[in-house]
Amino acid sequence: MIDVKNLTKTYGSLRAVNNISFSVDEGEIVGFLGPNGAGKTSTIRILTCYHPATSGQATVGGYDVFTQSMQIRRMMGYLPEATPLYPEMRVREYLQFRGKLHGLDRSARLSAISRVTDRCWLGDFINRPIGQLSKGMKQRVGLADAMLCDPKVLVLDEPTIGLDPTQIRETRNLIKQLGEHHTILFSSHILSEVEQTCSKIILIAKGRVVAQGTPAELREKVSADSKIFVEVKGPAKEIQAVIDAIEGTRAVELDGAAEGEWNRFVITGTGQRDIREPVAKVIQDKGWGLRELRREVASLEDFFVKIIAEQEN
Amino acid sequence: MRNVSPVMQRELGAFFYSPIAYAVLTIFLLLLGIFFTATTFIPGNRSSLEYLADLMPVVFVLFLPVLTMRLLSDEYRTGTIETLMTAPVGESDVVIGKFLGAFVFFIVMLATTLLYAFIVSAYGQLDWGMLASTYLGMLMLGALYLSVGLFFSACSGNQIIAAISSMVLLLVFTFLSDYLAGKSGGALKLILRHLSIREHFHGFTRGLIDGNDIVFFVTSTGLFLFLTVKVLESRRWR
Structure with missing residues (x-):
């Protein structure tokens, strides 16, 4: 579903992503794990067609991120790191707007909105202005937006950052549930989170992939003595x-x-x-x-x- | 082009939620009201809105960049540009949508000044043809200013910088080029005159609709919208 080959991204002299290669199969939940500043967001932004790679290749669902970005954007739901939203809009207005951008007609929009508000427990907040919501609620709105067009691929950048423990658990469960119907790539710097939800872990540090595999495979690589x-x-x-x-x-x-x-x-x-x-x-x-x-x-x-x-x- | 309308609607909504837009509208009306009573609404004066129309370039230079400064810089600042540009929306849809949103708000703002026309017509013989040409000119002038403002908003994540840069550029091409044209001669004078926004606007206020002027406004507005699209696209080259 996602195929990345020798991807490199430099900002001036800083090499944020250094010759990364990995792949994500359909239906997998893949955790993109690494410390802050490892190049997770830079890689994700390339995959979501937000900015181009300096060199290398990346395809999503067979489409090239650079030349066929429109097709990818149609089939991808993306939750950026800081969950940027328009504070003056109400939740329903915002979801309506995003639905229109994805080309959903009126009835498709209504059913999609009721689906995602159910899924993300937004029912009570649907008519509230986004600016008044707490961080956790905003995160849910962002997640609802990412799921709105029923995308094949969901890319979530640090979906649990800034949430309280209950919300973290809820979000994790939601990601697990979503994994039944979507291919999910999500980034995190918290190991336990990735270990619990993912079928595959890609560990990156300093812009390189340092290890990848299922949690069990990675555990086998742990050669330290008991x-x-x-x-x-x-x-x-x-x-x-x-x-x-x-x-x-x-x-x-x-x-x-x-x-x-x-x-x-x-x-x-x-x-x-x-x-x-x-x-x-x-x-x-x-x-x-x-x-x-x-x-x-x-x-x-x-x-x-x-x-x-x-x-x- | 499918996504122009949702972007425009959202932008228009944002205008009516934003306190800045109301502040601009209020000060705009207050200023014009004072000016109207002081210059036009005097017994024995000519029944036309010439004075008001002549004032418009100054007023627009000060007010329109304040309306447009938010359009793209705010998206950069809050990061919503990322959600916007990773949705299946083209850069041109975003730019045209935002431009039209601002333009509709501007039309609302301008429509309130029609009140003065009705007041004048109640006391004298108003030349409606000339009035129509004046408003056409104001719409074109406004569109150009908004496109320049949008362009600078695309260039900076800081609203204040965006507003001031567009004010400076507009002041240069509205007043300075006009002034310098008066001081110089020969080919230079001709070029400066053609570049002067005020010169092109002047005809409309006198009831003169010239193809030259229309072409000037339409192409320069188009140019700045095109440049805005390119600035937004440049993110994909870096």
Whole structure:
């Protein structure tokens, strides 16, 4: 549905997007993830035909963004980052106006407006001037506008930014629901959000795609060792030596100060091996007290942070 | 061209919501009212709106750029240009729609001055033909000024800069070129006269509809609308 090849965008000497390639299949929900200033908005603006690429190619639904932008604009719904709206218009007037721009006739407009106001819970606010709405409500109006012409592709730039936690959850669910009928590309700098909603993640930093794949695929790439947290009552030195002797441990370190007789340790295992059982066993054999034993697999979050940090250096 | 009408309607609506438009309308009427009583509405005076018509270029230079300054700069400032230009709308639809929106508001503004014509006609013999030609001239003058204002609004995200630039350009071509033409001679004088907006407007106020003047107003308005479209399109080249 969306095909991007070697896309580059420079502003003067600043290279905002650097030779990016990726593709989005029909019906996918793709999360465009990256820290602020990674080039997400620049890429999205090229795909929505707002500004041209410096070099490279991008097509949406088989149409070229530069030469066939009208066709793309007809089949795409776009929510820009700051949700720009006309404050003096009422919600209904605004949706009417946008419907006309998309060439919907009177009856199509009415049914489209009632569809999107239902979907985005705008019913109570339909006759309010946009300028009086809260940030979250404006976001919904923008989303309603993006969905108005029942587009094949929805592009949402930071759709949850500035929303409160309830609204974030509502928006996420809405995006998931919309994913059943639309191809969605949305950008975010919050990993958990993308992880929960997307079938595919494209991670970008400093204008480059640094990783892409399903959340599961990305998790597999996380090569960091698993960690085990354990809290034991007993002599610290001896405990350390005993645990270190277990096969599959790489390092055992004291974690923070002791709480009376209780000592906390962090055990680094080799790879993804789970050594909780042997650890529990030796502690029991020695007759020491045990009150915590917890394993932590390296998360996508660590991966994300690590990869971004690598790019920055 | 399908999208000219929704853009125009939205723009016209925005005018009636905007306090600036009402302020312009109020001051415009106040100023003309004072001027009308002071110059025309005097016993023994000629029953025509000549004085008022002669004042129009000055009034329009000051007022029309204030009406147009918002048209595109505000879209840049608030970012709505992004939603607008990613909808299936051509640049020319946007420019023509916005121009027509402003033009309709201008017509409403101008229509209020017809009151003076009725007042004059109640007290004397008004030459309706001459009045019609005066209003045709004012419409053409207004259209040109609005297109210049729209052009500068497309050039800047700052409304004040847009308004002042258009005022300066309009002052130069309305008054300065006229003044310089009077000071110079030969071919230069001829060129400056042809470039003077006031010179072309003058005929209309005397009941003289000249093809030359009509061509001047229509082409220069068209030129500025065309330039506005190009400025808006230039976003796609950068």
